[in-house]
Amino acid sequence: MIRRILFFIAVLGLVSCSLPTRPPVGPTAWMVSPERTAAPRVARTDIWLKMGSVSVTPPFDGRSLVYRTGDQRYEKDFYNVYTTIPAEMIGNAERQWMNKANIFSATVGQGNSLFPFYFLQATVEEFYGDYRNKPEAVVSVEFFLSATSAGKASPLIGANRYTKRIALKDSTPEALVLGQQEALAQIFNEYEAQLYKYAGNLPKPLGQ
Numbered sequence: 001m002i003r004r005i006l007f008f009i010a011v012l013g014l015v016s017c018s019l020p021t022r023p024p025v026g027p028t029a030w031m032v033s034p035e036r037t038a039a040p041r042v043a044r045t046d047i048w049l050k051m052g053s054v055s056v057t058p059p060f061d062g063r064s065l066v067y068r069t070g071d072q073r074y075e076k077d078f079y080n081v082y083t084t085i086p087a088e089m090i091g092n093a094e095r096q097w098m099n100k101a102n103i104f105s106a107t108v109g110q111g112n113s114l115f116p117f118y119f120l121q122a123t124v125e126e127f128y129g130d131y132r133n134k135p136e137a138v139v140s141v142e143f144f145l146s147a148t149s150a151g152k153a154s155p156l157i158g159a160n161r162y163t164k165r166i167a168l169k170d171s172t173p174e175a176l177v178l179g180q181q182e183a184l185a186q187i188f189n190e191y192e193a194q195l196y197k198y199a200g201n202l203p204k205p206l207g208q
Contacts, residue, residue: 002086029083030065030177033093033186036192040102044199048106049098052121059087060127065173068130068138086127087109090141090184094122097188114188118157118202119146120195126163127178135168137179141187145195147203157202160194162187 060066063085064076084087091110098107105158126140142161164183168175 001010010023023095023184027079027081029081029198030173031083032086032089032177032181032184034097034181034188036185036188037067041196043102043105044196045103045202046105047117047202048108049104049118050108051095051098051110052119053110054087054094054122054124056086056090056127060124064079065176066128067176068128068132072087077173086124090122090124093184094188098192098195101192101195103192103196109200117148119148120144121146125161128170130165131171135171135175137164137166137168137176137183139147139164139166139180139183139187141184141191143191143195146169146197158194160191162190172176176202 060072060077062076063081064078065080065082067075069075076199095107095109097103098120120145123144124140124143125142126138127137128138130138131134140161142159144159145157147155147157164186166179166183168179
């Protein structure tokens with residue numbers, strides 16, 4: 001009996017020594033933050049622009065990275081997440097980009113209490129990695145620019161939709177985040193040019 005007990009203790013000791021020790025697994029956080037590096041434009045108006053909310057359609061509205069693995073199949077990666085929800089992350093990047101573009105005298109966030117003459121909203125319709133064939137980052141954004149008067153929205157100035165597909169160097173989460181960042185940078189750059197055209201022929205604010 002004593003020999004059996006010692007044998008079992010020895011076996012348990014060998015098994016415990018053979019098992020790898022791993023630290024607790026937590027999610028890795030990523031930031032998508034395209035940055036405008038070009039020279040500022042010549043301002044086309046001395047009035048400021050207010051950024052409205054950015055809405056993101058499901059299933060891309062959560063913090064988890066999303067992978068498309070089939071025509072009707074999307075998977076969420078709970079071990080790789082964004083630092084904040086995409087609506088906030090993209091909205092902050094958009095406001096900073098348009099501020100640096102210098103089209104308006106200033107571009108302020110949604111939390112600003114001043115009354116806006118021009119209002120910009122965006123809807124993100126696609127924000128995922130497509131792994132059905134060669135891996136790609138897919139981003140689609142639609143922008144809505146409107147003028148306001150007496151506190152009520154007046155007719156829409158313009159609605160513009162952009163879709164970008166960026167080939168990824170591999171299937172890692174890092175490659176996807178970099179691809180999404182490049183896609184957003186291209187979209188912001190193209191919409192900036194369109195916004196500059198709009199700014200040259202904006203309806204006059206009430207009382208001007």
